[in-house]
Amino acid sequence: MKVTIKDVAELAGVSFKTVSRVVNGEVGVKSEMREKVQTAIEKLNYHPNLSARRLRGKSATIGFIYNNPNSNYVITMLHGILAAARKNSYELVVHPCENVSDPSLVFDEILSLTRRSMVAGLVLTPPISENPEIIKKLDDAGITFSRIVSGSVAPDDVQRTIFIDDRKAAYQITEHLIKRNHKRICFLNGDPEHLSSGERLEGYKAALRDYDIAVADELILDGHYTFESGVERAKQIMDIDEAPTAVFACNDEIAAGALFAARMNDVQVPEQLSIVGFEDSPFSRQTWPSLTTAKQPNDKIASHATELLIGMLEGDDDSDSYDDHSYLPEMIVRESSADMTS
Amino acid sequence: MKVTIKDVAELAGVSFKTVSRVVNGEVGVKSEMREKVQTAIEKLNYHPNLSARRLRGKSATIGFIYNNPNSNYVITMLHGILAAARKNSYELVVHPCENVSDPSLVFDEILSLTRRSMVAGLVLTPPISENPEIIKKLDDAGITFSRIVSGSVAPDDVQRTIFIDDRKAAYQITEHLIKRNHKRICFLNGDPEHLSSGERLEGYKAALRDYDIAVADELILDGHYTFESGVERAKQIMDIDEAPTAVFACNDEIAAGALFAARMNDVQVPEQLSIVGFEDSPFSRQTWPSLTTAKQPNDKIASHATELLIGMLEGDDDSDSYDDHSYLPEMIVRESSADMTS
DNA sequence: AAATCGGATGACAACGTTGTCAATTATCAA
DNA sequence: TTGATAATTGACAACGTTGTCATCCGATTT
Numbered sequence: 001m002k003v004t005i006k007d008v009a010e011l012a013g014v015s016f017k018t019v020s021r022v023v024n025g026e027v028g029v030k031s032e033m034r035e036k037v038q039t040a041i042e043k044l045n046y047h048p049n050l051s052a053r054r055l056r057g058k059s060a061t062i063g064f065i066y067n068n069p070n071s072n073y074v075i076t077m078l079h080g081i082l083a084a085a086r087k088n089s090y091e092l093v094v095h096p097c098e099n100v101s102d103p104s105l106v107f108d109e110i111l112s113l114t115r116r117s118m119v120a121g122l123v124l125t126p127p128i129s130e131n132p133e134i135i136k137k138l139d140d141a142g143i144t145f146s147r148i149v150s151g152s153v154a155p156d157d158v159q160r161t162i163f164i165d166d167r168k169a170a171y172q173i174t175e176h177l178i179k180r181n182h183k184r185i186c187f188l189n190g191d192p193e194h195l196s197s198g199e200r201l202e203g204y205k206a207a208l209r210d211y212d213i214a215v216a217d218e219l220i221l222d223g224h225y226t227f228e229s230g231v232e233r234a235k236q237i238m239d240i241d242e243a244p245t246a247v248f249a250c251n252d253e254i255a256a257g258a259l260f261a262a263r264m265n266d267v268q269v270p271e272q273l274s275i276v277g278f279e280d281s282p283f284s285r286q287t288w289p290s291l292t293t294a295k296q297p298n299d300k301i302a303s304h305a306t307e308l309l310i311g312m313l314e315g316d317d318d319s320d321s322y323d324d325h326s327y328l329p330e331m332i333v334r335e336s337s338a339d340m341t342s
Numbered sequence: 343m344k345v346t347i348k349d350v351a352e353l354a355g356v357s358f359k360t361v362s363r364v365v366n367g368e369v370g371v372k373s374e375m376r377e378k379v380q381t382a383i384e385k386l387n388y389h390p391n392l393s394a395r396r397l398r399g400k401s402a403t404i405g406f407i408y409n410n411p412n413s414n415y416v417i418t419m420l421h422g423i424l425a426a427a428r429k430n431s432y433e434l435v436v437h438p439c440e441n442v443s444d445p446s447l448v449f450d451e452i453l454s455l456t457r458r459s460m461v462a463g464l465v466l467t468p469p470i471s472e473n474p475e476i477i478k479k480l481d482d483a484g485i486t487f488s489r490i491v492s493g494s495v496a497p498d499d500v501q502r503t504i505f506i507d508d509r510k511a512a513y514q515i516t517e518h519l520i521k522r523n524h525k526r527i528c529f530l531n532g533d534p535e536h537l538s539s540g541e542r543l544e545g546y547k548a549a550l551r552d553y554d555i556a557v558a559d560e561l562i563l564d565g566h567y568t569f570e571s572g573v574e575r576a577k578q579i580m581d582i583d584e585a586p587t588a589v590f591a592c593n594d595e596i597a598a599g600a601l602f603a604a605r606m607n608d609v610q611v612p613e614q615l616s617i618v619g620f621e622d623s624p625f626s627r628q629t630w631p632s633l634t635t636a637k638q639p640n641d642k643i644a645s646h647a648t649e650l651l652i653g654m655l656e657g658d659d660d661s662d663s664y665d666d667h668s669y670l671p672e673m674i675v676r677e678s679s680a681d682m683t684s
Numbered sequence: 685a686a687a688t689c690g691g692a693t694g695a696c697a698a699c700g701t702t703g704t705c706a707a708t709t710a711t712c713a714a
Numbered sequence: 715t716t717g718a719t720a721a722t723t724g725a726c727a728a729c730g731t732t733g734t735c736a737t738c739c740g741a742t743t744t
Binding site: 002004005006016017020023024048049050051052053054055056057058 | 729730731732733
């Protein structure tokens with residue numbers, strides 16, 4: 001019942017070593033043989049046994065470590081990583097990390113995982129990927145990984161990093177608001193341990209400066225990437241004397257919270273207040289009104305990060321050096337942002 | 343750098359087979375030997391190579407197969423399964439299934455996964471877990487699995503099944519509406535290939551009957567477990583002559599869609615229309631108004647299903663036979679449902 | 685036509701583990 | 715003490731794959 005390389009060999013009438021060659025795309029197999037083997041593989045629906053490969057030292061397992069309460073984000077990343085892993089016949093071990101507050105505990109968790117599951121390399125996402133202490137410990141321990149981070153300039157370890165230009169995307173969103181005649185734009189920040197929050201804030205500030213609008217400290221509020229944070233902070237800004245006409249929420253959850261607060265205060269969106277988010281979460285098109293936001297192709301990003309990792313693991317030095325590792329989230333204009341006429 | 347069983351054997355001065363015995367806790371090893379081996383293991387920090395074990399057929403890997411677009415559902419399940427798997431030192435292979443429309447393709451996918459990754463058993467969730475064709479094929483192929491299904495009576499394969507009493511929960515929710523004086527209650531159904539939709543519909547009907555309210559066919563609408571379905575169907579019902587005063591949406595997504603449609607039509611919720619959902623998705627408390635719904639402890643359910651599977655794999659016949667495999671979703675009353683005074 | 689070469693193919697070992705069975709040692713009864 | 719039996723230990727094969735090297739065959743060179 002279990003199809004092995006030898007079954008394929010028998011059906012194709014060749015030695016199992018030849019099948020191995022075909023499967024691994026090695027050179028020096030006559031096309032006639034190759035074809036025979038291919039059809040036998042398809043006929044039997046043969047898939048190489050990963051354990052045997054691993055044992056032989058060829059293939060391996062990738063670990064996906066994450067600590068992110070946003071399930072949509074995690075699932076999208078997961079699927080991107082899985083796609084790349086499967087394509088390259090890697091297995092995936094998934095590991096949600098609990099103690100994100102203490103970097104050294106996170107590191108211990110990772111270490112124990114790599115030991116236990118024989119993980120060859122890791123794919124890291126924010127906020128773990130952006131924690132310098134964890135990164136240093138991983139490097140010291142000689143653990144191979146690729147990572148996804150938020151950043152506007154190429155990091156010094158480009159070859160293992162995908163960076164997302166949140167700053168530029170935030171600039172564009174802010175510009176979008178400015179061009180719609182908004183002058184008092186409030187910024188609701190996300191978690192401080194995520195670089196994305198700082199980057200998005202910088203993009204916001206840069207846009208204001210370029211359009212000669214003063215950056216007002218009272219319009220920039222700390223917070224977290226949660227709905228609750230959005231509600232709370234949005235309530236606060238509505239009490240400000242000269243109320244803002246637009247809100248730049250650091251992600252869609254915050255934006256949804258702000259929308260909620262606006263409704264509670266009988267503030268019309270977008271007529272009296274424009275609200276924009278960031279992330280293009282599925283629910284961003286289901287809010288009322290639907291959210292203007294910025295879309296990150298997270299599955300592609302995750303696949304790319306995984307390919308990067310696999311390249312490192314297999315020692316293809318050249319495989320990727322000319323690739324662009326930067327992604328720019330794309331602005332999506334929906335109904336929550338409008339012209340400010342008054 | 344890699345420590346194998348033979349290194350341990352050499353240091354302890356025994357054959358590597360004896361080390362294997364100690365590692366696996368087999369009987370028939372003198373305590374003196376056992377101790378020598380133990381200290382050698384600790385000294386070298388030896389960990390068995392999982393690939394070799396799996397290759398030899400001693401797999402400690404379980405597979406989580408799913409096909410469900412609801413990322414929150416999947417993540418919660420995943421975490422529940424992971425917790426139980428880790429507790430019993432099993433590895434987990436995650437496999438999102440693409441071709442759900444064709445059961446035999448799904449089966450092929452599963453089969454190839456179990457082969458390739460030497461998966462010892464599976465945890466299945468709806469809708470795959472509820473597809474008789476897939477279940478039969480798995481049984482025929484001798485694949486071990488546990489599953490989570492929707493059902494009001496104990497299925498005939500209880501020992502490997504967790505069932506969720508959607509019917510009773512739906513009854514309670516409907517009763518909740520009836521007691522608030524609603525007589526014309528609309529039912530927006532979910533995907534037909536999920537048993538949960540049928541079960542919830544039955545619960546709804548049973549409650550109506552028990553309270554002597556006629557079941558009106560024009561108030562029961564087919565659909566899917568999506569926001570869009572909710573919007574569309576809710577629009578339809580608002581055109582009905584004698585408009586319903588309440589909507590029972592088969593899940594929170596549909597309910598959110600209905601909420602959306604109500605708002606588009608300037609229908610006040612809950613003053614003019616009560617809307618209830620099902621699932622207690624995170625966003626159900628973030629809608630406006632927040633949704634009355636029913637909460638399933640999905641992480642616990644998933645853990646339980648995993649424990650069940652592991653019990654089967656390890657042949658602990660008695661481990662679980664007195665457990666209750668049934669879960670009743672708990673009604674959570676929020677703001678989207680209210681008395682009908684008119 | 686014989687010798688040589690190179691490309692294609694196959695035989696076999698190895699990876700680290702567990703299962704099977706044989707060999708050895710300890711234990712017990714007669 | 716001796717033989718029989720039980721307990722312990724070890725030798726070796728096997729799992730499915732890849733790497734190494736030998737073999738084969740056809741083509742090219744002399």
